[in-house]
Amino acid sequence: MNTYSDLEHFPYPFKGEIYRYSNNSMPLDPPSSIEVSNKYKQEVKLKRDLLTHHPERCYHSLSHTLDAQWEALALVMDNMATYFPEKFTLHKCEDEWVFHNKMVDEKVTFIFGDGATLPCEPLDFIGKHVQEDLILMVQKDGELYLDAGQLCFPGNWSLAFNLGMCFKDLHHPIPGFNEKGLDDRIRQFILRLEEGSPWGRLNWQMQAGDRLDTSLETFDEWGKERKLVTSENAGEIVHLRVEVQKLFRLPRSETILFTIHTHLLSLEMFATNKQWAKQFAGILEELPPFIYEYKGLSLYREAVIDYLNRRVSE
Numbered sequence: 001m002n003t004y005s006d007l008e009h010f011p012y013p014f015k016g017e018i019y020r021y022s023n024n025s026m027p028l029d030p031p032s033s034i035e036v037s038n039k040y041k042q043e044v045k046l047k048r049d050l051l052t053h054h055p056e057r058c059y060h061s062l063s064h065t066l067d068a069q070w071e072a073l074a075l076v077m078d079n080m081a082t083y084f085p086e087k088f089t090l091h092k093c094e095d096e097w098v099f100h101n102k103m104v105d106e107k108v109t110f111i112f113g114d115g116a117t118l119p120c121e122p123l124d125f126i127g128k129h130v131q132e133d134l135i136l137m138v139q140k141d142g143e144l145y146l147d148a149g150q151l152c153f154p155g156n157w158s159l160a161f162n163l164g165m166c167f168k169d170l171h172h173p174i175p176g177f178n179e180k181g182l183d184d185r186i187r188q189f190i191l192r193l194e195e196g197s198p199w200g201r202l203n204w205q206m207q208a209g210d211r212l213d214t215s216l217e218t219f220d221e222w223g224k225e226r227k228l229v230t231s232e233n234a235g236e237i238v239h240l241r242v243e244v245q246k247l248f249r250l251p252r253s254e255t256i257l258f259t260i261h262t263h264l265l266s267l268e269m270f271a272t273n274k275q276w277a278k279q280f281a282g283i284l285e286e287l288p289p290f291i292y293e294y295k296g297l298s299l300y301r302e303a304v305i306d307y308l309n310r311r312v313s314e
Contacts, residue, residue, distance in 0.1 A: 007273055009037065010265050011242050013202040014276075019283050019291070021174065023186045025199040025247070032083045033076050033198070033246055033259045034130045040103055043131045043212070047152040050213060051128065057217050059124050060163045061136075061148035068136050068255035069122040069148060070113055075248060075257060076126045076134070088129075101129050124150055130259075137167070137190070137256040144190060144256065146170060153212040153262045155205055155241060156296065161216065175290040195251040203243040205295050206304065210239050210264055229300035234307035235268030238300065240280075267304065271311040281308035 037043075051058045061069065077099055080088040091098045095114075100107045106129075110117035118125050127134045127150035136148040144167040151159040162170055167187045174183075193199065207214060208225035229237050244261040271277040284292070284305050292301050 007265075007269065010270075011202055011244050011263055012276060013204040013242050014279055014283060017279065017282055018286050021182055021291070023182070023189055023201070025189070025201040028198040028200045028246060030083060031196075031198045032079045033248055033257065034079055034083075034132055035244065035261050036084050036087060036103075037131065037261075037263075040131060043153075044104065044129065046212065047131075048128055050152045051124070051150070057158065057160055057215055058152050059121075059127075059150050060159055061121055061123060062164065065123075065136055065138060065148040065255070066115065066121070068138065068250055068253040068257075071250040071253055071255070072134065072136060072257045073122040073126040074112070075250065076130060076259075080129070099129075104129075123148055127152075132259040132261045135258040135260070137258055139191065139254050139256065142191065143167065144187060151215075153260070154215045155203075155207075155243065155262070156214050156216060156219075158216040173294075175294050190247060190256060193247055193249045193256065195249045198246060198248045200244065200246040203245055205241045206297055206300075207239055207241050207264075208237050208300065210266070212262055212264065226296065226299045229303050231303040231306035231310070234300065234303050235266065235271060235311075238267040238304055238307075239264045240267065240270055267307065271308060274312050277308045278312045281305050281312065284308075 047058075077088075077090050077097075081090040087101075087103050089098075089100045089102070092112075095112045096109065097112050098107065098109045108118075115121065123134055123136065133151045133153055134149060135146060135151065137144040138147040146162055146165055149159050149163070167190070168183050171183045171186075207222075208229050209222055211222050214222055225237065242263045242265075244263070246259045248257040248259075250257055270280075284297075284301055287297075287301075289298075292298060297304075
């Protein structure tokens with residue numbers, strides 16, 4: 001997987017000199033559920049390959065989510081045609097829709113709401129045309145449940161394991177989240193989301209290697225790379241992983257569509273921006289153990305700090 005070659009479009013996630021867990025959501029402008037990067041064809045192909053060979057970890061849904069899946073498909077398709085008309089078109093004649101993905105030269109005609117006219121479930125279908133992972137959080141009795149998702153590029157978690165979990169249980173492993181009441185504040189924030197007023201946020205990690213699929217099920221394949229990092233090779237091996245996360249209220253089902261676009265940038269390329277390198281080195285130096293241990297940085301945090309400081313001083 002080749003990562004970003006230019007810094008201009010990389011979503012740099014830090015604003016201050018320290019980092020703590022927070023609800024750093026902002027209103028979306030423009031309110032598009034997707035992005036199309038210069039890695040579109042490459043990442044869509046990778047998603048489709050993963051869905052073909054590993055459906056047991058990449059797609060799951062509960063039967064009651066089908067109506068919400070159609071809503072999600074409609075929202076994403078409309079966004080694709082509205083914000084990227086040179087790449088995607090959508091024509092509607094009552095319930096007959098014609099979707100044309102010019103990027104992969106595919107045109108599909110289907111009856112909206114009729115699952116027999118699509119080759120797979122609606123969420124799975126539209127997910128094969130975007131770089132984003134797509135998650136549906138169903139709202140029931142004042143709680144949110146992860147009841148459907150297409151997840152090909154997870155950042156060290158498992159869709160199969162988390163399917164059906166409520167919001168608090170999903171975030172229980174994050175240290176300090178429950179004790180500080182942050183989980184409940186964010187849950188209440190999401191429950192208050194209104195149709196037509198989507199929000200977005202950035203989430204970051206570091207990882208050894210440039211693999212987008214860092215699922216728990218494949219930890220034995222990618223986790224061992226953490227032990228190989230030194231201050232000399234950190235620029236090549238370590239990547240900053242940033243997720244552009246977006247939240248949309250679907251009007252009829254009141255379900256939340258959660259889209260995740262994952263960006264990777266090698267530390268070597270990242271450090272060409274010395275302002276970023278200096279700020280990030282300071283953040284890593286100050287980062288409390290409970291955060292860097294949870295993010296899996298313990299084995300190579302010092303090596304990365306040394307590498308960044310050296311690059312800054314060059």
